[in-house]
Amino acid sequence: MEDRDLTARARIVGSALERFAAHGYEAATMRDIAAGAGVSTALVTHHFGTKQALRAECDARVVRFIVEKQRVERAASDVLGDVLGTFGPYLARMLGEGGEASDALFERLLEVSRAMIADGSASGWLRASRDPEAQAAALVLLGVAPFLMLDRLAAWAGGDAETGLRRVAVPLAELYTHGLTTDDRLLAAAGLAPEEAR
Structure with a gap:
């Protein structure tokens, strides 16, 4: 595959992230996503096949971002902030729409939040709740709410x-x-x- 094809693929995913965030999965069209990426609809179909597969790639992009941030960041709190700062509108829209993909994204954010609470409690900078699991969910909800x-x-x-x-x-x-x-x-x-x- 040529470099320009790889670049086009990245532009398509970037466009999809923007349009899914702005309009929701159902309302966003392959044509609009292609236009935003500066490519043909046929090229979007060539790379991803279906809109559902493109959504799955967007979710995978978010997960890869989280995994990479967890690998290099010193504090779990930095990871959650970076994730919301980079993908907040997309996460708010996708989590709000429900479904298996949304469930998986929410669970991943919960994992990051749980790690933040564990790290913060161990180091003494964060006051743990009597229900740390609910605290993790509350932090995710409060983080995503402004984007909703x-x-x-x-x-x-x-x-x-x-x-x-x-x-x-x-x-x-x-x-x-x-x-x-x-x-x-x-x-x-x-x-x-x-x-x-x-």
């Missing part, structure tokens, strides 16, 4: 989604670092005594 609300964030931030994401990153970081409340009323509402949550 990207249109609303953009409108709130004057039409600029990136500005909206940057602004909410600050109070989220404050929430993670310092907590939100100054007393135990939320623990009581959840049916927990303060000592049970430690």
Whole structure:
């Protein structure tokens, strides 16, 4: 296979990631994906065969990114942040659509989140929950949620989604670092005594 074919394949996957994120799997068309990659629809079909196979390659791209980041990053927290920063809109759309592929992606993100909690708890920089598994799921949900609300964030931030994401990153970081409340009323509402949550 010639180098230009490999480059075209990468452009097709990049275009598919963008269009699946923007429009969802069902609404994105092979023609639009081809146009975004600057290739013919026939070439997309030549490389991937079907839209389902192309979606599988997009998911595989995300998983390879995660595996590589896990290999080179020192902290699991950096991995989760990098994954969401690079593929946040795609993950939000694909996780929201459900199905086996979405289940597999969610499980992979849970693995990264579990590793982050284990690393953070062992090193002392992260306070583990009494339910670490639910904590892992909560971190994934909180990480993906801003991308699920990207249109609303953009409108709130004057039409600029990136500005909206940057602004909410600050109070989220404050929430993670310092907590939100100054007393135990939320623990009581959840049916927990303060000592049970430690």
